[in-house]
Amino acid sequence: MSFEYISYEKKEDGIGILSINRPKVLNALNWDTLRELGKFFEEVLPGENLKALIVTGAGDKAFVAGADIAQMNSMSAREFKEYVDYAHKVYQLLEDDPCPSIAAINGYALGGGCELALACDIRIASEKSKMGFPEVKLGIFPGWGGTQRITRVLGLGKTKELVFTGEMIDAEEALRIGLVEKIVPHDDVMTEALALAGSIAKRGPLAVRLSKTAINAGSEMDLQKALLLEKTLVSLCFDSADRVEGMQSFLEKREPSFTGE
Ligand code: CAA
Numbered sequence: 001m002s003f004e005y006i007s008y009e010k011k012e013d014g015i016g017i018l019s020i021n022r023p024k025v026l027n028a029l030n031w032d033t034l035r036e037l038g039k040f041f042e043e044v045l046p047g048e049n050l051k052a053l054i055v056t057g058a059g060d061k062a063f064v065a066g067a068d069i070a071q072m073n074s075m076s077a078r079e080f081k082e083y084v085d086y087a088h089k090v091y092q093l094l095e096d097d098p099c100p101s102i103a104a105i106n107g108y109a110l111g112g113g114c115e116l117a118l119a120c121d122i123r124i125a126s127e128k129s130k131m132g133f134p135e136v137k138l139g140i141f142p143g144w145g146g147t148q149r150i151t152r153v154l155g156l157g158k159t160k161e162l163v164f165t166g167e168m169i170d171a172e173e174a175l176r177i178g179l180v181e182k183i184v185p186h187d188d189v190m191t192e193a194l195a196l197a198g199s200i201a202k203r204g205p206l207a208v209r210l211s212k213t214a215i216n217a218g219s220e221m222d223l224q225k226a227l228l229l230e231k232t233l234v235s236l237c238f239d240s241a242d243r244v245e246g247m248q249s250f251l252e253k254r255e256p257s258f259t260g261e
Pocket of ligand 1: 028134146
């Protein structure tokens with residue numbers, strides 16, 4: 001499948017790199033780019049059997065500077081609703097895919113870009129990154145999951161401060177409040193993301209995938225249901241070739257060779 005506004009590379013070690021590729025407009029997400037992302041998450045990613053997916057932006061200035069303001073400006077209210085609905089679907093596909101995802105934030109991650117990073121499992125940011133939700137400056141508010149996903153990460157007060165003011169924060173502040181997990185030198189973002197993906201890729205793939213489901217789905221349930229889900233999934237995991245290999249390799253003092261089965 002060929003794409004114009006995104007690029008995708010699968011490396012030999014089972015790590016995928018997905019890049020949003022509209023650097024002239026700081027990788028703003030117009031309809032065509034969103035559609036390509038939707039196709040990728042729906043039709044490509046599930047068949048790739050990746051051990052980890054890195055999501056980043058092309059160029060060295062931006063991850064994604066948000067929804068495409070020029071395109072939004074000429075939308076009717078009905079068209080805007082379709083755009084929002086579709087973006088929700090795309091981000092949900094990414095969040096729900098069992099493949100672990102890492103946002104390699106290499107500059108501006110604003111509005112829909114910050115929301116994209118939040119739909120990833122783990123966020124690494126360049127020291128030059130700027131993040132935030134400038135939507136209220138445009139007379140709208142974060143509508144691609146931002147009011148909900150960010151609240152689950154930052155809590156109500158910090159979310160409201162960021163959303164109501166529309167102010168950008170730097171990487172240090174993003175790390176301090178838990179919006180990103182790690183800050184790295186600007187030129188090292190991809191190297192560091194690959195190192196993190198490599199460390200995930202060495203582990204039992206089935207265990208990593210099922211743990212993502214337990215964490216994500218469990219966080220939306222009450223504790224007793226979430227614990228039941230955890231027990232069920234870890235027991236399913238136990239009944240796998242990866243579990244046999246993992247425990248056997250430990251006892252034989254060697255590196256495991258997992259198959260993901
Ligand atoms: N949509 C469309 N074009 C964008 C864009 C966006 N979100 N962000 C940047 N661009 C374009 C600029 O218009 C400019 O294009 P031209 O060269 O044709 O003029 C180009 O990218 C470079 O941008 P700047 O010249 O503005 O670069 P800068 O370094 O001076 O500023 C910036 C960088 C602070 C990120 C600034 O571009 C900016 O404020 N961008 C808008 C960010 C924003 O408001 N994002 C939220 C969008 S709304 C949203 O995402 C909605 C949602 O949740 C549903």
